[in-house]
Amino acid sequence: MTIKNHKKQRAFLKWAGGKYNLIEKITQLLPKRAETLVEPFVGAGSVFLNTQYKNYVLNDINPDLIGLYRHLQLQPENLISECAKLYQSKFNNADAYYSIRTEFNQETDTFRRAVIFTYLNRHGYNGLCRYNLSGQYNVPFGRYVKPYFPEAEMYFFAEKAQNASFTQIDFQTCMQHAPKGAVIYCDPPYVSLSETANFTQYSRAGFAFHDQQRLAHTAAELALKGTNTVLISNHDTPISRKLYHNANIRSTKVSRVISQKVENRRAVKEVLALYKVGSIHQSTKPV
Structure with missing residues (x-):
């Protein structure tokens, strides 16, 4: 399953909480004999890009991400060609960025939105993806000298995606419809490290504590029934450990890639909670 003797692949999108730096530790825990990997929160897809399963089910609630x-x-050729047109110096300034962002918020064509989405991702502040309560993309201009155009990474993704199906449904529905024997990797919006660090607006709908409970409960149920092994990433907090009380928990440190303050970009503890078929306790009641 895990890629061996292959170059480690970066995602073509910048993404808060991306798993590039945790790939080795994640793949060590994923079952190697499964044919299908299901990701209910695919994000930028680093785990997808750095594993070798026969089939993939990649899901996210963000319609712009799945549309892209x-x-x-x-x-791929048409999309990448159109994306390249926006990576010119004349579009790398605040006036151009906000004009294109306004176009994006008014655009209804999914192909054009996909093109602009990649531009906003690479030209916006800190690679964030954020919407306001009205569903308007509102990330400010990033002021990069020369944003990188990820052409090679996009082609790699496109080739690998020929073995994938993309869905835009609730994570619980995605998990419950996973093929029997498929391994499920979940990278949800994280439990807050503090009361002020509660950013969860990666999509137009937030991710509340009740959703964290639903995720933990669903993972435990699937493993207990013998249907699927589930691996979940999250911040290592007392709340996380209570949520995943009947999983095999491993703690690790990872550098924070995206933070508003440079001084906060430091190593933080994360948990990898493994709900393995045949090794789950009977108590599956969520916290």
Whole structure:
């Protein structure tokens, strides 16, 4: 399953909480004999890009993200060619950025939104993806000298995506419809490290504590029934450990890639909670 003797692949999107730096530790815990990997929170897809399963089910509640992936899967050359047009110096300034961002918020064509989404991701502040309560993309201009155009990374994603199906449904529905025997990797919006660090607006709908409970409960149920092994990433907090009380928990440190303050970009503890078929306690009641 895990890629061996292959170059480690970066995602073509910047993404808060991306798993590039944790790939080795994650893949060590994923079952190697499964044919299918299901990701209910695919994000930028670093785990997808750095594993070798026969099939993938990649899900996210963000319609712009899934729309982009579907277009890249079906018409990579056309999409990448259109994206390249926006990586010119004349579009790398605040006036151009905010004009294109306004266009994005008014655009209804999914292909054009996919093109602009990649531009906003690489030209916006700190690679954030954020919407306001009205569903408007509101990340400010990033002021980069020369944003990198990830052409090679996009082509790699497109080629690998030929073995993937993309869905945009609730994570619990995605997990419950996973093929029997498939391994499920979950990278949800994280439990807050503090009361002020509660950013969860990666999509137009937030991710409340009740959703964290639903995730832990669903993972435990699937493993207990013998249907699927589930691995979940999250911050290592007392709340996380209570949520995952009947999982095999491993703690690790990872550098924080995206933070508003440079001084906060430090190593933080994360947990990898493994709900393995055949090794789950009977108590599955959520916290």
